[in-house]
Amino acid sequence: MSVPPMLLGQIFRRSTGERAWRRFSNGEDEWLYAGVVTRRRWIADTWDEATASIAGDQAAHLIRVLRAQPGMEFDVVAGGRVWHSVLAGIAGDEVRFNLVAEVQADPALPVTLLLSVFKFDRMEWAIEKATELGAECIVPMIARRTEKHLAQAAVGRTERWRRMALEASKQSRRSDVLRVKDPIPLRDAVKLHPEAKRFVLAEQERSTTLHHALEEMLHAAGDETPAIRMAAGPEGGWTAEEEALFDAENWKPVSLGPRILRAETAAITAMAVAAALLE
Ligand code: SAM
Numbered sequence: 001m002s003v004p005p006m007l008l009g010q011i012f013r014r015s016t017g018e019r020a021w022r023r024f025s026n027g028e029d030e031w032l033y034a035g036v037v038t039r040r041r042w043i044a045d046t047w048d049e050a051t052a053s054i055a056g057d058q059a060a061h062l063i064r065v066l067r068a069q070p071g072m073e074f075d076v077v078a079g080g081r082v083w084h085s086v087l088a089g090i091a092g093d094e095v096r097f098n099l100v101a102e103v104q105a106d107p108a109l110p111v112t113l114l115l116s117v118f119k120f121d122r123m124e125w126a127i128e129k130a131t132e133l134g135a136e137c138i139v140p141m142i143a144r145r146t147e148k149h150l151a152q153a154a155v156g157r158t159e160r161w162r163r164m165a166l167e168a169s170k171q172s173r174r175s176d177v178l179r180v181k182d183p184i185p186l187r188d189a190v191k192l193h194p195e196a197k198r199f200v201l202a203e204q205e206r207s208t209t210l211h212h213a214l215e216e217m218l219h220a221a222g223d224e225t226p227a228i229r230m231a232a233g234p235e236g237g238w239t240a241e242e243e244a245l246f247d248a249e250n251w252k253p254v255s256l257g258p259r260i261l262r263a264e265t266a267a268i269t270a271m272a273v274a275a276a277l278l279e
Contacts, residue, residue: 039075039084040066041173043166044097047078052085052097058170059095068095081105082175105175108136109278110227112196113271114189116143116234117154118263126264127161131168131178133271134279138165139192140183145236154183186242189231190249196227200246201266202253203237210254210270214277228274232267 042062044052054062054076062068068090076085076097082105085097113130117123117140127138140158142151158180165178197217199210210230218225231251238246246253256269 039073041075041077041082041170042095042097043170043177044076044078047076047099050099051088052076052078052083052099053094054097055094059093062095063090063093075103077105077175077177080107080176106134108174108176108178109134109275110225111135111271111274111278112137112139112193112227112229113267114139114141114229114231115267116141116186116232116263117146117150117183118234119147120150120153120157122262122264123157124161124164126267127164127178127180128168129264129268130271131165131174132172133268133275134174135178135271136176137179137181139181139189141186141189141231142183143186143234144239144242145234147234151183158182187245190245190251193227193229194249196229198229198231198249198251199254199270200231200238200243200251201233201256201270202243203255203260203266205253205255208252208254210256210273211277213252213254214274218277225278230267230270230274232263232270235263 042054042058045055045058046053066072068087070087070089072087074085074087074097076083076099078099082103083097083099084101084103085099088096088098090096111134113126113135115123115126115138123140130138138161140154140161142154146154161180165180169177199213201210214228217228231246233242243253256266256273261269
């Protein structure tokens with residue numbers, strides 16, 4: 001069968017995720033496999049069961065850079081679900097979509113990273129990479145050795161971290177946005193979610209690696225993947241008192257190997273190990 005080059009161009013336009021079949025009226029009315037559809041993805045600010053809207057930076061980019069027009073097709077994430085959508089209209093700085101059909105979405109991995117607050121540029125890098133690797137949530141923690149000025153500024157930084165998580169979620173085509181919680185003191189953070197499987201990254205641990213501990217945990221859990229929480233220390237490491245707090249709350253100390261990693265390297269390595277076993 002021959003397909004006119006013009007039609008081929010139409011079929012193979014940008015696409016991902018979803019397999020697409022297109023109908024051709026080339027005299028024979030055939031269906032042709034059109035590859036995998038990759039539509040640009042937006043994360044809705046507001047939505048109902050049939051429509052969704054974006055505003056702010058996302059909408060400005062769509063209107064000005066991508067020259068939004070009614071009829072353009074996108075994927076829109078609304079309430080953790082992804083929809084094949086058609087641009088319905090532009091009103092001022094808001095873009096509205098009609099939600100056409102739900103498309104399959106990959107949920108975040110059930111992993112929460114507790115990051116002791118460290119230098120903000122490195123912290124931002126860690127948040128971006130954790131988002132790309134599929135973490136569900138980040139809890140910034142104020143540890144004993146978190147530098148004082150960073151601890152004081154952390155609350156004011158949280159909105160910026162959330163914006164970064166939103167950007168990284170869009171860029172990595174997630175169907176949800178990584179949540180960044182308000183910073184809390186370590187002594188409170190260690191007590192949260194005792195039902196989860198909790199691992200504290202500890203460079204002095206020699207016998208149990210994170211990889212081995214997760215493998216064992218997954219094997220014991222069977223079909224259900226339990227919620228996982230992993231804590232990374234600040235640049236100066238945990239104090240003896242903090243180690244005792246983790247111990248009292250039954251966190252499992254785990255190693256990422258014999259070398260001392262920087263805090264952000266440790267956090268992302270842990271996330272990558274978890275992703276490799278959970279995906
Ligand atoms: N206290 C250490 C020192 O100065 O020798 C350094 C701490 S390290 C820079 C920061 C955090 O990364 C640690 O508290 C730990 O949570 C994690 N980390 C670094 N290397 C690790 C390893 N090999 N295994 C497990 N965790 C590690």
